Every structure is written in structure tokens, then in C-alpha cells.
Amino acid sequence: MELNGWQHPLPVMMNLARRRCLIVGGGPIAERKLRSLLAAGAEVTLVSPAFTAGILEMEHQPNVNVKRQSYDESIWTAHGAVRFALVIAATNDSQVNRQIAQDANAHNLLVNIVDKPELSSFILPSVVRRGKLVITVSTGGASPSAARKIAKEIDKTYGDEYEIYLDFLSETRLFIQERVKDKKARQGLFKDMLAWDLMPLIREGKFEDWKEKFNLALHGEAWMQSQEQVEMELPSWSFINEIGQHV
Ligand SMILES: C[C@@]1(CC(=O)O)c2cc3[nH]c(cc4nc(cc5[nH]c(cc(n2)[C@H]1CCC(=O)O)[C@@](C)(CC(=O)O)[C@@H]5CCC(=O)O)C(CC(=O)O)=C4CCC(=O)O)c(CCC(=O)O)c3CC(=O)O
Numbered sequence: 001m002e003l004n005g006w007q008h009p010l011p012v013m014m015n016l017a018r019r020r021c022l023i024v025g026g027g028p029i030a031e032r033k034l035r036s037l038l039a040a041g042a043e044v045t046l047v048s049p050a051f052t053a054g055i056l057e058m059e060h061q062p063n064v065n066v067k068r069q070s071y072d073e074s075i076w077t078a079h080g081a082v083r084f085a086l087v088i089a090a091t092n093d094s095q096v097n098r099q100i101a102q103d104a105n106a107h108n109l110l111v112n113i114v115d116k117p118e119l120s121s122f123i124l125p126s127v128v129r130r131g132k133l134v135i136t137v138s139t140g141g142a143s144p145s146a147a148r149k150i151a152k153e154i155d156k157t158y159g160d161e162y163e164i165y166l167d168f169l170s171e172t173r174l175f176i177q178e179r180v181k182d183k184k185a186r187q188g189l190f191k192d193m194l195a196w197d198l199m200p201l202i203r204e205g206k207f208e209d210w211k212e213k214f215n216l217a218l219h220g221e222a223w224m225q226s227q228e229q230v231e232m233e234l235p236s237w238s239f240i241n242e243i244g245q246h247v
């Protein structure tokens with residue numbers, strides 16, 4: 001199935017924890033894709049007559065299953081059923097890669113063909129990570145090295161402070177989500193939080209002290225302590241917001 005170019009792909013973030021994925025091929029590109037899948041928690045089966053030293057070093061990890069054979073159709077049914085969440089064809093034989101694309105499509109599986117974006121149902125972007133913050137760059141296959149270059153520029157701009165910032169937002173958001181029932185009220189609070197200029201505090205190493213003060217105020221408030229979820233008005237939020245605004 002030839003896809004209609006990469007005019008308007010759907011960007012997604014996938015939770016691959018304990019999902020079985022298949023990589024066909026054992027060269028440096030297969031190794032790069034393997035590392036990405038393992039970092040996402042996937043269980044990966046690799047099929048290839050030969051493997052890089054890097055792959056062989058990982059062979060005995062519990063999430064890695066190495067099969068020393070050329071690709072053939074038995075891969076799909078080896079365990080009685082099609083069992084892969086994602087498939088990556090990373091051989092250096094474009095005919096074999098094309099065949100894998102056809103077979104994966106026949107099984108209705110998502111497939112990435114490393115030498116043929118137009119036959120792929122997904123491609124991998126270049127990635128910048130700061131803890132929970134993930135920034136991805138894709139050119140839809142137009143220029144993977146441009147994607148990488150742009151990601152490197154972003155990498156320089158977004159420092160480690162974003163990881164701390166996101167952890168704080170995540171913690172506080174969860175705390176509020178558990179206690180404030182009214183959706184509109186919650187969203188108002190999240191909007192207020194985003195306006196707080198915390199980044200300079202983090203950069204100057206003053207954030208931990210500020211956070212302690214903030215958390216004392218947040219956790220100490222009567223409305224936060226009540227067992228009842230708050231419906232709408234949060235009179236003491238303005239006090240919390242004051243602390244946030246005057247960092
Ligand atoms: C379509 C896609 C399919 C896919 O693999 O998912 C694809 C396809 C191809 N890549 C090729 C070449 C190179 N790819 C890279 C690097 C990366 N390639 C990645 C993704 C993608 N590559 C997908 C599109 C992503 C997008 O555009 O958004 C990255 C971002 C992510 C990753 O691989 O995980 C990773 C950077 C990781 C990082 O950030 O560090 C480099 C540079 C390098 O290795 O340093 C080169 C050499 C320079 C050059 O050619 O530009 C070739 C030609 C092969 C040949 O000529 O033989 C093809 C096939 C074709 O173009 O037809």
C-alpha cells in the first residue's frame with residue numbers, strides 16, 4: 001500500500017511498555033531503532049543472519065530476542081499468531097524491505113521501512129528529551145539530517161531546568177486534580193500556574209527553597225485539607241497564586 005506521501009501525518013506518543021516489536025536487519029540502523037524501542041520499554045525480536053557488536057552485547061537482556069535467520073514469512077506465525085505492535089524493516093536489501101512492508105500491511109501492522117518512507121506507516125523523528133518533556137522534529141522523510149540538525153538547535157535552547165519545571169507542574173497538577181472537582185476551576189488554576197516565572201529561580205538554584213515555601217502554603221490550606229472536593233470557589237488560591245506570581 002503506497003501511502004499518499006507524508007503531507008499530513010499524525011504525530012503520536014506511544015506507550016510501548018511490554019509491547020512486542022519486530023526489527024528485521026542487524027546493522028547500525030537496526031541497532032539505532034532497537035535502542036529507541038528498548039528505551040520505550042518494548043520487547044524486541046530481531047531477525048537477521050548477522051548483527052552488529054552493539055546488538056550482540058544486548059542479546060542477553062530480557063527484552064531482546066535475537067533470531068539468526070534471514071527474513072521469511074514464518075516470522076509472522078512462529079508463535080501461532082501475529083504478535084507485533086510495530087514492525088521495522090531495516091535490512092540493506094530494498095526488495096526484502098518491500099516484501100516486509102507488504103506482509104506487515106497484509107497483517108494490518110504498523111510498519112517502518114528504513115529506506116522507503118512512502119511505504120512506511122510510521123517513521124521515527126529526531127528527539128530531544130528533558131525528563132517528561134519530549135520535543136520531536138520530523139521532516140516526513142524529506143531530510144532526516146535536517147530534522148537532526150534542528151533537534152540539535154532545540155537541544156541547546158532547552159536546558160535541564162525544563163525537567164525540573166515539568167516535574168513541578170506535573171506534581172502540582174496531580175495534587176490539584178485530586179482535590180478540585182470542578183473542571184473549569186481546575187483549568188483556571190493550571191493557567192495561573194503557567195504564568196509563574198519559575199525558570200530564573202531554577203537556573204539560579206533558588207527553586208528548592210521556593211518550592212518548599214510553596215508546598216507548605218499549598219498543602220496547608222484549609223480547602224486542600226478538606227475531605228470534600230472543592231466545587232468552585234477557591235478563596236485561598238489567590239494566596240497561592242500570589243506566591244507564584246512574586247517569585
Ligand atoms: C523516513 C525515515 C524513516 C525512519 O528511519 O524512521 C528515514 C529515512 C532515511 N534516512 C536516511 C539517512 C539518514 N538518516 C539519518 C538519521 C536519522 N534518520 C531518522 C529518521 C528517518 N530516516 C525517517 C524520517 C525522519 C524525518 O525526516 O522526520 C532519525 C531522525 C531518527 C531515527 O533514525 O531514529 C535519525 C536521526 C537521529 C538523531 O536525531 O540523532 C542520517 C544522519 C545520521 O545518521 O547521522 C542519515 C544520513 C544523511 C541523510 O541522508 O540525510 C535515508 C537515506 C539512506 C541512504 O541514502 O542509503 C533514508 C531513506 C530515504 O531517505 O529514502
Ligand SMILES: NC(=O)C1=CN([C@@H]2O[C@H](COP(=O)(O)OP(=O)(O)OC[C@H]3O[C@@H](n4cnc5c(N)ncnc54)[C@H](O)[C@@H]3O)[C@@H](O)[C@H]2O)C=CC1
Pocket residue numbers: 024025026027028029030047048049050051052069070071090091092093096114115144
Ligand atoms: N532510516 C534511516 O535512518 C537510515 C536508513 N538507511 C538505510 O538503512 C539500510 C540499513 O542500513 P545499515 O544498518 O547501515 O545497513 P548494513 O548493511 O550495515 O546492515 C544490513 C543488515 O541487514 C541484514 N539483512 C540483509 N538481508 C537480510 C534478510 N533477507 N533478512 C534479514 N536481515 C537481512 C544484514 O545481515 C545486516 O545485518 C541501508 O541500506 C539504508 O538504505 C541508512 C541510513 C539511515
